[in-house]
Amino acid sequence: MISGEPGVTVPDGTLPAPVRRELEGTIGRLLAPGKGLLAADESFSTIGRRFEQVGIASTEASRRAFRELLFTAPGIGDQISGVILFDETIRQRASDGTPFPRLLEERGSVPGIKVDLGAKPLALAPGESVTEGLDGLRERLAEYRELGARFTKWRAVLVVGPGLPSDNCVSVNAHALARFAALSQEAGLVPIVEPEVLAEGDHSLEQSYEATLRAQRLVFAELVAQRVSLEHMLLKPNMVMAGLQHPRRASVEEVATATVRTLRSTVPPAVPGVVFLSGGQTPTEATAHLAAMNAAGPHPWVLSFSFSRAIQDPVLETWRGDETKVAEAQAVFAEHARLTGLARRGPAGRDVS
Numbered sequence: 001m002i003s004g005e006p007g008v009t010v011p012d013g014t015l016p017a018p019v020r021r022e023l024e025g026t027i028g029r030l031l032a033p034g035k036g037l038l039a040a041d042e043s044f045s046t047i048g049r050r051f052e053q054v055g056i057a058s059t060e061a062s063r064r065a066f067r068e069l070l071f072t073a074p075g076i077g078d079q080i081s082g083v084i085l086f087d088e089t090i091r092q093r094a095s096d097g098t099p100f101p102r103l104l105e106e107r108g109s110v111p112g113i114k115v116d117l118g119a120k121p122l123a124l125a126p127g128e129s130v131t132e133g134l135d136g137l138r139e140r141l142a143e144y145r146e147l148g149a150r151f152t153k154w155r156a157v158l159v160v161g162p163g164l165p166s167d168n169c170v171s172v173n174a175h176a177l178a179r180f181a182a183l184s185q186e187a188g189l190v191p192i193v194e195p196e197v198l199a200e201g202d203h204s205l206e207q208s209y210e211a212t213l214r215a216q217r218l219v220f221a222e223l224v225a226q227r228v229s230l231e232h233m234l235l236k237p238n239m240v241m242a243g244l245q246h247p248r249r250a251s252v253e254e255v256a257t258a259t260v261r262t263l264r265s266t267v268p269p270a271v272p273g274v275v276f277l278s279g280g281q282t283p284t285e286a287t288a289h290l291a292a293m294n295a296a297g298p299h300p301w302v303l304s305f306s307f308s309r310a311i312q313d314p315v316l317e318t319w320r321g322d323e324t325k326v327a328e329a330q331a332v333f334a335e336h337a338r339l340t341g342l343a344r345r346g347p348a349g350r351d352v353s
């Protein structure tokens, strides 16, 4: 029990006090003003696709070189509060032999890890998926902690289409997200809960809004049912947008308004922060949307970013696997991270640091 007003005590959940303190410390670092997260957790197939687009062969060496380029970018810790790593990456080292998690800590970014094993076809639900990876997760979390991770991420994928996402798909993914979050908190790792309503498709903004609302409602119902401490987690949602193949792009204001409405309707104020994915938006779009949402504040949660493509794409295009372009690509990275960090500014709101 903790004391609130004199004479009032409220239950403070099931997490032991030292674990709560550690999770709060990590969250404070991840949500530090002006900074956000870099999602560098592409699995083999995803990074293979991204590399192929710029003519780079995906090998252990090329993946390591690209991640080293990102993690050694001058000033990374001034702009990137945390980096989500992939299983291969958390075990790799910089050229000087420093393990990547230690390198990031030394530079002021918290190392984290994607712990799901990917979205797999959901039985009897054509076109839909369920994210796997719960078996043995407690043991894997203990190992990742040993390797230096201080937060975790799990992504569920929801497709919008006629009759989709199905209630069944939303439900099984919400259940898995909550199981992952509970196990992470138990291990002293801050869970980042990512129910992604995909932007791929020709659906309208209204359909994206409805699917996002439904997904987030159920995710929070499951989180509460499974005793996850809402104060010790972060949500990583999509922004509400028309599908990338929809003929009309919504305005920045429309996206910001619709996205903030879904948050207000579904995310309890106990949640300290929301770190958006970029979902195929250009860096300019993703940054403009985040800035507009923050300008519409103050909000009960910190609104920040956890972008992969919207930060990395221009860096990859500059680098293209060319050793002589490393410094130039790092400068592009620093500039994009700086501009994205500026989008975190808004009216004075919640401060968790």
Ligand code: 5MM
Binding pocket: 039, 040, 041, 042, 043, 044, 045, 046, 047, 084, 118, 155, 194, 196, 277, 278, 279, 280, 306, 307, 308, 309, 310
């Ligand atoms: C980096 O991409 C992550 C998913 O990777 P896999 O599909 O290979 O497992 C993804 O979860 C990412 O962290 C988020 O979607 C954010 O990335 P974007 O590109 O949407 O900002």
